[in-house]
Amino acid sequence: MSVHSNDSMNEMSNLDLETPEKPYLDSNELIINMGPQHPATHGVLRVILKLDGEKVLGTECVIGYLHRGVEKIAENRTYAMFNPYVDRMDYVAAVSNGLGYCEAVEKLMNVEAPPRAKYIRVILTELNRIASHQLWLGTHALDIGAMTPLFYTFRDREEILKIFEKYCGARLTTHAFRIGGCQYETYAGFEKDVKNFLTHVAPKIDEYEALLTTNRIWLERTKNVGVISGADCIALGVTGPVLRASGVKWDLRKAQPYAAYSEFDFEIPVGTNGDTYDRYLVRMAEMRQSLRIIEQAVNGIPEGPIMGKVPKVIKPPVGEIYHSIEAPKGELGYFIVSDGSTQPYRIRVRPPSFVNLQALDMMVRGLLVADVIAVIGTIDIVLGEVDR
Amino acid sequence: MADEAKSPAPPPPPEGEKKPTAEKPAAAAPAAPAKPAAPAKPEGPVPMPWTSPLVEKYRSQYGSGLDAQTYLGQNYFSVDRSLIPDILRLLRDDDQFDYCVDITAVHYPKREKQFDVLWNLYSYARNERVRVKTQIADGASIPSSVSIWPTANWLEREVYDMFGITFDGHPDLKRILLPDGWHGHPLRKDYGILQQDQEWVQINLGIESGQ
Numbered sequence: 001m002s003v004h005s006n007d008s009m010n011e012m013s014n015l016d017l018e019t020p021e022k023p024y025l026d027s028n029e030l031i032i033n034m035g036p037q038h039p040a041t042h043g044v045l046r047v048i049l050k051l052d053g054e055k056v057l058g059t060e061c062v063i064g065y066l067h068r069g070v071e072k073i074a075e076n077r078t079y080a081m082f083n084p085y086v087d088r089m090d091y092v093a094a095v096s097n098g099l100g101y102c103e104a105v106e107k108l109m110n111v112e113a114p115p116r117a118k119y120i121r122v123i124l125t126e127l128n129r130i131a132s133h134q135l136w137l138g139t140h141a142l143d144i145g146a147m148t149p150l151f152y153t154f155r156d157r158e159e160i161l162k163i164f165e166k167y168c169g170a171r172l173t174t175h176a177f178r179i180g181g182c183q184y185e186t187y188a189g190f191e192k193d194v195k196n197f198l199t200h201v202a203p204k205i206d207e208y209e210a211l212l213t214t215n216r217i218w219l220e221r222t223k224n225v226g227v228i229s230g231a232d233c234i235a236l237g238v239t240g241p242v243l244r245a246s247g248v249k250w251d252l253r254k255a256q257p258y259a260a261y262s263e264f265d266f267e268i269p270v271g272t273n274g275d276t277y278d279r280y281l282v283r284m285a286e287m288r289q290s291l292r293i294i295e296q297a298v299n300g301i302p303e304g305p306i307m308g309k310v311p312k313v314i315k316p317p318v319g320e321i322y323h324s325i326e327a328p329k330g331e332l333g334y335f336i337v338s339d340g341s342t343q344p345y346r347i348r349v350r351p352p353s354f355v356n357l358q359a360l361d362m363m364v365r366g367l368l369v370a371d372v373i374a375v376i377g378t379i380d381i382v383l384g385e386v387d388r
Numbered sequence: 389m390a391d392e393a394k395s396p397a398p399p400p401p402p403e404g405e406k407k408p409t410a411e412k413p414a415a416a417a418p419a420a421p422a423k424p425a426a427p428a429k430p431e432g433p434v435p436m437p438w439t440s441p442l443v444e445k446y447r448s449q450y451g452s453g454l455d456a457q458t459y460l461g462q463n464y465f466s467v468d469r470s471l472i473p474d475i476l477r478l479l480r481d482d483d484q485f486d487y488c489v490d491i492t493a494v495h496y497p498k499r500e501k502q503f504d505v506l507w508n509l510y511s512y513a514r515n516e517r518v519r520v521k522t523q524i525a526d527g528a529s530i531p532s533s534v535s536i537w538p539t540a541n542w543l544e545r546e547v548y549d550m551f552g553i554t555f556d557g558h559p560d561l562k563r564i565l566l567p568d569g570w571h572g573h574p575l576r577k578d579y580g581i582l583q584q585d586q587e588w589v590q591i592n593l594g595i596e597s598g599q
Contacts, residue, residue, distance in 0.1 A: 064565035236539045256515065321460060333508070335492060346575075350490040
């Protein structure tokens with residue numbers, strides 16, 4: 001098996017890639033397969049592990065099992081018809097996908113969504129970020145052996161999905177936004193539901209933390225596991241909570257604000273060690289920051305139209321655009337080339353999960369097999385987005 | 389096949405929409421104060437020359453091999469293929485474009501140099517984005533940038549998988565999303581949306597057709 005033979009990759013690594021003076025076990029190298037049908041790979045991910053006893057010498061990811069050719073489909077659909085497809089990439093954060101796509105097309109057409117639509121977008125997107133982090137926490141903790149958080153997080157995530165369902169009829173692949181604004185006005189009682197959710201979920205996040213943050217087993221399994229430095233993250237293009245846990249204070253919502261994010265007051269949580277535990281802490285803090293954003297948005301939601309001036313037939317002028325947003329997993333970008341027709345000439349999706357997964361090899365070298373499970377969980381990948 | 393209708397000249401019939409409405413709103417769309425009675429120019433904004441100290445520096449260094457433009461506030465360099473590893477390395481080393489966001493390609497089958505290859509870069513220090521694009525012919529290769537940004541590894545593999553563009557010096561250039569033995573590169577415009585590698589499907593899946 002060829003693992004990255006690239007020199008610069010090895011130079012950068014802060015993990016000791018050489019075998020220790022005294023090997024764990026006197027054994028030959030072993031190559032085993034993890035996945036594609038494995039409950040802890042979060043979908044159909046196959047990882048080929050090269051092992052010395054229990055120690056990981058290198059990995060290679062085999063992906064593409066869920067490849068549906070989303071980018072090819074886009075070239076054969078109109079702009080509006082492609083909108084629901086983007087929900088099927090990162091299906092646990094469908095609202096974010098839709099926000100990025102709609103904003104990219106709007107930018108290309110030089111139109112802007114009205115303020116009320118932007119606020120609705122922010123509220124739903126941040127709710128979705130919490131839902132995505134909750135799902136991540138439940139499954140990640142389950143992989144490591146903590147079963148209870150799964151039930152807690154899924155119980156509370158249900159409240160978010162109920163709001164989505166009442167808003168647009170769908171729970172998971174919501175197709176909540178349209179190019180130019182929102183399709184639906186908020187339902188009667190939307191603001192009350194969101195405020196109820198805020199008061200309901202804040203103590204629940206403390207509850208998750210009570211289960212894990214000082215739990216000795218959790219600490220043993222996550223502290224100093226899968227360490228990656230900020231410089232390595234940047235070189236590998238890693239974004240999102242993984243980057244921030246390594247100490248790089250960068251969030252697209254602040255760096256290049258989109259939607260209405262520049263109007264809200266929130267902080268970017270960062271970690272210091274870049275290990276699995278810090279990534280856990282960063283995501284927990286992000287959920288709290290999302291609550292802050294939602295609270296400000298729902299209190300300041302302006303009146304007005306929810307749909308901008310968009311022609312019935314969406315026909316952006318000839319040109320190309322790149323637009324990216326801070327999805328729960330990192331930078332989600334859309335690069336769209338228009339030939340002036342009703343169908344996009346090319347849409348390229350820059351998926352955060354795909355790029356972040358590339359860091360797996362560097363993060364697990366030198367660790368034990370059981371840690372690979374923890375690291376796959378902590379990167380927070382969704383295979384629908386990796387494979388597209 | 390659907391992608392036949394993608395030639396830029398005649399607007400393909402808009403699916404699911406009435407034809408008469410197709411022309412007019414598109415003309416009214418780009419700008420709000422677009423009141424002039426001449427709907428002859430349905431195009432929106434056009435790329436403008438991009439001027440900045442950064443551009444001056446590269447222009448003085450590379451001269452005519454480089455063109456800098458800005459479109460809808462986004463800056464890009466169109467460069468000659470021969471400049472490719474050097475200008476990328478300079479952008480990272482001298483101008484802090486340390487994050488390679490994306491590498492991708494676009495296929496224009498009617499052009500002599502059929503492919504646009506694009507590098508989408510970001511600088512954390514400057515909080516700035518820039519795109520670098522170059523044109524290459526079908527079958528031509530391009531230097532790999534894995535030694536500049538390790539993240540290019542998978543991104544270049546995906547471009548190779550989808551377009552068949554080879555990257556010289558890539559440590560492990562092979563397909564990434566499609567199976568290794570697959571024939572064809574699906575994001576080329578001449579690859580139909582229903583097309584499959586029937587032979588691969590028959591041998592590996594044991595069925596007559598994947599359709």
